[in-house]
Amino acid sequence: xxxxxFNVIRNLDTLIIFLFFISLSIIGFLGIGDYGVSIDEIAYKxxxxxxxxxxxxxxxxxxxxxxxxxxxxxxxxxxxxxxxYILVFLVNDVLKIINISLDLYKxxxxxxxxxxxxxxxxxxxxxxxxxxxxxxxxxxVLILFTTPRFFAESFYNNRDIYFLSIYLINLxxxxxxxxxxxxxxxxxxxxxxALCINARLFGIINFLIVFIFLLLEYDKKFSIRKxxxxxxxxxxxxxxxxxLLNPLLWFDPFSNFINYIFTDLNETGTIEVTNLILGQTYxxxxxxxxxxxxxxxxxxxxxxxxxxxxxxxxxxxxxLKNLFYLSDGKNIWSNKNELFDLFIVVSIFxxxxxxxxxxxxxxxxxxxxxxxxxxxxxxxxFMIDYIKKxxxLKNLxxxxxxxxxxxxxxxxxKNHPYQYTYFxxxxxxxxxxxxxxxxxxxxxxxxxxxxxxxxNTKFTVGTISFNDLMPNYLLLNEKDKKKFLF
Numbered sequence: 001x002x003x004x005x006f007n008v009i010r011n012l013d014t015l016i017i018f019l020f021f022i023s024l025s026i027i028g029f030l031g032i033g034d035y036g037v038s039i040d041e042i043a044y045k046x047x048x049x050x051x052x053x054x055x056x057x058x059x060x061x062x063x064x065x066x067x068x069x070x071x072x073x074x075x076x077x078x079x080x081x082x083x084x085y086i087l088v089f090l091v092n093d094v095l096k097i098i099n100i101s102l103d104l105y106k107x108x109x110x111x112x113x114x115x116x117x118x119x120x121x122x123x124x125x126x127x128x129x130x131x132x133x134x135x136x137x138x139x140x141v142l143i144l145f146t147t148p149r150f151f152a153e154s155f156y157n158n159r160d161i162y163f164l165s166i167y168l169i170n171l172x173x174x175x176x177x178x179x180x181x182x183x184x185x186x187x188x189x190x191x192x193x194a195l196c197i198n199a200r201l202f203g204i205i206n207f208l209i210v211f212i213f214l215l216l217e218y219d220k221k222f223s224i225r226k227x228x229x230x231x232x233x234x235x236x237x238x239x240x241x242x243x244l245l246n247p248l249l250w251f252d253p254f255s256n257f258i259n260y261i262f263t264d265l266n267e268t269g270t271i272e273v274t275n276l277i278l279g280q281t282y283x284x285x286x287x288x289x290x291x292x293x294x295x296x297x298x299x300x301x302x303x304x305x306x307x308x309x310x311x312x313x314x315x316x317x318x319x320l321k322n323l324f325y326l327s328d329g330k331n332i333w334s335n336k337n338e339l340f341d342l343f344i345v346v347s348i349f350x351x352x353x354x355x356x357x358x359x360x361x362x363x364x365x366x367x368x369x370x371x372x373x374x375x376x377x378x379x380x381x382f383m384i385d386y387i388k389k390x391x392x393l394k395n396l397x398x399x400x401x402x403x404x405x406x407x408x409x410x411x412x413x414k415n416h417p418y419q420y421t422y423f424x425x426x427x428x429x430x431x432x433x434x435x436x437x438x439x440x441x442x443x444x445x446x447x448x449x450x451x452x453x454x455x456n457t458k459f460t461v462g463t464i465s466f467n468d469l470m471p472n473y474l475l476l477n478e479k480d481k482k483k484f485l486f
Contacts, residue, residue: 013134020138021121024145028113028154034417035155036444037105037471044158045104048085051247055086083198083245084162087111103475109155112162116154119165120145122172123374127381129175130337136381139401143377146408148415148422149299149365150373156441160367163199167206167371170196174210174343178217179336181227186234194241207238209350213343216331273363273466279432287362292355295366298434300373302424303404307397308376311383315345341382344375364438418442440467444475451480460485 088108095102102110120141128137144150153161170192177185193210196203211231218227242257243249249256273284277294297305319342322332333339351372359368380401387394412419421436443463450459461484463469473484 017124020141021117021124024120024141025114025117028117028151029110031416032109032113032155033106035109035152036439036441037475038156038439038441039467039471040159040439041105041108041156042468042471044082045085045088045108048082049089051082052086052089054247082248083195084108084111084158105471105475108158112156112158112165113154115165116161119168122169126168126172126175127378130340130378131381131385135398136384139384139398139405140374140377140381142405143304143380143401144374146405146412147300147304147373148408148412148419150370151412152417152419153367153370156439157367157370159199160370163196163203164371164373166192166195166199167203168374170206171374175340177210178213178339178343181214181222181230183233186230187237190234190237191241193238194245197238197242198245205350205354206347209343209347211235213339217339273438275362275364276433276435278434284361284363289356291362292352292359292366292369295434296369298423298427299365300376300424301404301408302426303400304377304380305424307380307383307401309379311379311381311386312345312348314386315341315379315382319345341378344378348372348375348379364435417445440465440469440472443467443469444472447472447476447480447484451476451483456483458483458485462486 085108088104088111091111092102092104092107095107123144124137124141127140128134131137150161170189173185173189173192177189189210193203193207196206211234214231214234222230243253275282275284275287275291277287277291282288282291300308319332326332331339333342351369355369362368384394384397387397411422415421420441423434427434440463450461461469469486473481476484
């Protein structure tokens with residue numbers, strides 16, 4: 001093949017990838033205005049607004065009320081992820097400059113979904129690099145994108161899907177870091193590691209896992225002195241980025257970060273709601289250890305569940321066998337891809353076991369562990385890769401996945417915008433009850449329905465749920481708002 005033909009194929013390949021992600025983006029943008037507002041969005045927005053005002057006052061040298069803003073920041077519980085809504089406020093101000101007016105929550109949904117698409121692209125590159133197979137990469141992204149709950153929550157869940165997005169982007173640079181420990185990869189990894197910690201405090205756990213794996217991976221390519229220097233640089237840069245990303249840490253960072261941790265943990269522990277799982281109600285502070293596992297088993301398509309287990313078990317056996325027969329000077333992995341595979345398997349077990357056994361507070365399904373879903377999808381690809389020598393079986397399995405993806409697209413369209421209520425066939429068989437709308441998103445559709453069935457009647461509305469009606473009420477135009485009394 002001559003160079004010109006190679007360049008044509010490469011350019012065509014790039015064009016197909018570009019069109020693929022543009023198509024996914026268009027699908028999402030078409031329905032972006034149909035989702036309501038979750039109660040968490042209100043809390044995060046209000047807290048981040050203070051930080052955004054604090055940053056603006058510093059940048060534009062406006063010190064008239066900066067002490068007042070800082071004291072308010074310091075005195076109240078600042079929830080995470082603060083950086084997300086700082087970004088939302090920035091986009092809002094930019095849109096105002098160019099005379100585009102959008103509701104702040106719609107901007108939030110737009111930013112969240114855009115980050116999710118960006119993370120899907122990183123996921124594509126991770127899979128392609130790990131398996132040297134573009135078909136696997138397309139398949140992995142489509143599985144993630146078309147899983148109904150993830151599709152819906154990629155708009156309004158600005159904590160868990162946002163963390164998934166940042167984690168996936170960080171994962172891309174973790175893989176690059178494992179392949180080549182250099183200044184560029186350390187710098188970029190450290191930035192996204194800090195963003196992960198800014199989004200969720202247990203991003204620190206991922207940072208520690210990466211640190212341990214880098215220690216295990218040391219293969220004398222560098223001198224011990226240079227290796228220690230690189231690891232120290234990774235820690236220092238991450239701390240610097242953590243401080244830069246959170247205005248609360250700009251003054252007295254150590255004390256404020258310690259207060260930051262304990263305030264967040266205390267705030268989480270004081271919020272108590274009721275969870276409905278397997279037909280039983282539990283306090284969020286006293287849910288059973290199997291809470292996350294059950295939600296995973298019931299809310300991911302059954303084909304994926306089975307495939308994840310089939311892929312995970314042989315991979316665990318492979319590493320355990322290598323560990324058992326480990327000889328001096330050898331590792332249980334033979335190349336960088338196997339090291340990354342081990343990182344994925346270890347991360348899944350650490351987080352699921354740790355959160356199931358030691359997670360004191362559990363809310364609304366397994367959303368706190370959503371970031372593990374791409375790692376689970378990796379196990380599906382492990383399974384397909386195991387059977388690739390069986391040509392017919394491999395093609396049959398891929399065909400079944402394509403059918404499932406097509407069905408998921410159909411289910412998403414048919415049930416829009418209620419994809420967050422998806423349960424697999426296991427729930428039909430066992431027929432037990434779970435929470436459906438923890439965040440009260442359907443309140444927006446209820447308002448719209450009441451406006452549709454009547455023209456001039458005024459309604460008095462209320463709720464017996466802990467969900468406030470006000471967030472979704474604020475999405476209505478001024479004329480429609482006057483038709484509702486509280």
